[in-house]
Amino acid sequence: MLWKNTYNExxxxxxxxxxxxxxxxxxxxxxxxxxxxxxxxxxxxxxxxASFEQTLSFNGNILNGNLIAFIVLxxxxxxxxxxxxxxxxxxxxxxxxxxxxxxxxxxxISRSQVVLSKLIAAAVYTxxxxxxxxxxxxxxxxxxxxxxxxxxxNSDGLVILNxxxxxxxxxxxxxxxxxALLTIATLSVAFSAFxxxxxxxxxxxxxxxxxxxxxxxxxxSVFDSVKPxxxxxHMASWRSFFNDPVPWSAIWESIWILLAHNILFVAIxxxxxxxxxxxx
Amino acid sequence: MxxxxxxxxxxxxxxxxxxxxxELVKAVRIKLEKVTDYSANVHIKAQVPMIKIDExxxxxxxxxxxxxxxxxxxxxxxxxxxxxxxxxxxxxxxxYTCALNxxxxxxxxxxAVVSVLPLTENSDVILVKLWIDPVKDxxxxxxxxxxxxxxxxxxxxxxxxAKYGLPYxxxxxxxxxxxxxxxxxxxxxxxxxxxxVSKAVV
Numbered sequence: 001m002l003w004k005n006t007y008n009e010x011x012x013x014x015x016x017x018x019x020x021x022x023x024x025x026x027x028x029x030x031x032x033x034x035x036x037x038x039x040x041x042x043x044x045x046x047x048x049x050a051s052f053e054q055t056l057s058f059n060g061n062i063l064n065g066n067l068i069a070f071i072v073l074x075x076x077x078x079x080x081x082x083x084x085x086x087x088x089x090x091x092x093x094x095x096x097x098x099x100x101x102x103x104x105x106x107x108x109i110s111r112s113q114v115v116l117s118k119l120i121a122a123a124v125y126t127x128x129x130x131x132x133x134x135x136x137x138x139x140x141x142x143x144x145x146x147x148x149x150x151x152x153x154n155s156d157g158l159v160i161l162n163x164x165x166x167x168x169x170x171x172x173x174x175x176x177x178x179x180a181l182l183t184i185a186t187l188s189v190a191f192s193a194f195x196x197x198x199x200x201x202x203x204x205x206x207x208x209x210x211x212x213x214x215x216x217x218x219x220x221s222v223f224d225s226v227k228p229x230x231x232x233x234h235m236a237s238w239r240s241f242f243n244d245p246v247p248w249s250a251i252w253e254s255i256w257i258l259l260a261h262n263i264l265f266v267a268i269x270x271x272x273x274x275x276x277x278x279x280x
Numbered sequence: 281m282x283x284x285x286x287x288x289x290x291x292x293x294x295x296x297x298x299x300x301x302x303e304l305v306k307a308v309r310i311k312l313e314k315v316t317d318y319s320a321n322v323h324i325k326a327q328v329p330m331i332k333i334d335e336x337x338x339x340x341x342x343x344x345x346x347x348x349x350x351x352x353x354x355x356x357x358x359x360x361x362x363x364x365x366x367x368x369x370x371x372x373x374x375x376y377t378c379a380l381n382x383x384x385x386x387x388x389x390x391x392a393v394v395s396v397l398p399l400t401e402n403s404d405v406i407l408v409k410l411w412i413d414p415v416k417d418x419x420x421x422x423x424x425x426x427x428x429x430x431x432x433x434x435x436x437x438x439x440x441x442a443k444y445g446l447p448y449x450x451x452x453x454x455x456x457x458x459x460x461x462x463x464x465x466x467x468x469x470x471x472x473x474x475x476x477v478s479k480a481v482v
Binding site for chain 1 (some may be wrong): 328329330332333334336338350351352353354355356357359360389428429430454455456480
């Protein structure tokens, strides 16, 4: 019954026009970035390498598909949470707002299974978003710009990764980015369990992301003990795969913290929905 | 009269040393000019502070008088100056003057240390120092000081192509300036990275 309901929930997601906003926005944004890079990508590269190019020259195809994918990921990972929350924040509260929640619960399925089926459907939708982004950024990027070594700027300097050493990093980076976005999805579903309108959970999710991001970026010692526990701190941990050597312990720490947040948000959603007085 | 005689001897001494230096550089230049074009497979190993890069294979193409191109499948880091600039600079013998600074042992080889000074005011090069093997007419070490790129030291190692003045191995040591990374594109947004670094070796 859980899987049948999950299938139904996914059909419901597909039936909503707003579900395609995310995919369309991603496609448009990535196409714009690809066009901009094709037109004036050298300028962007020189911004990164300017400090080094006074004394050194970089030869070879720097502006390649691997770099484009990295730029796209870096630019969009900040905005994709909104696209995820737009769909997942509506899953429970949308039903409450439309008055279909009571009817849904007349089915021979427990409340927990209703929540879990919606969470699984949300996870699948988020996965599709990440796969679509990966396909456009990496595959189309490599098709348009060709392949080549990846040049990455991090806080320690430049890391230049061999072309053959890049794809596995992208694979794992997309998985960790997916886990980060899944945290957004579960957070918004948890908020959704509290609300009876569509917009509230979406705005609340974005407010939490903005608040945590600001706390994380403030160089104030009073927040130092809190920062490592905020899920937003670990949302950019996908970038760590492009360090050499890969800081595995830091990545695993991020994965555990993101998983813990996911479990916490799922638990909140389950408990709240169990206790919820459904009057609509 | 004694003073005049002394000055005269001193001048003769300096003029002869300058002529020696010019002859040494001329011999090196003539050797290099024998090569009208070449292509070489090169293996580049760069040790640059704040840059992590694997060893890279590339191809270098040269055509007289001053066309030089580096082709690489991957990203290859090379010093901005130093691959062909020295040869270009030495080609125009009217653009510089030479002075012999003495002799120095480099390994087992007694080298003549020659300073090459540009005569044109707008030259980017301020001073070139060459350690020349006077027997084989080969540059074993050079130091180029320029306005735009600071000081570049190059060590030359010769093999089969020594008769053309072409080394099989070159080590570039560059003065790298203070690298400041743009914070907005760095991975860790909570860290500003300004690092003082001194030398890079390619």
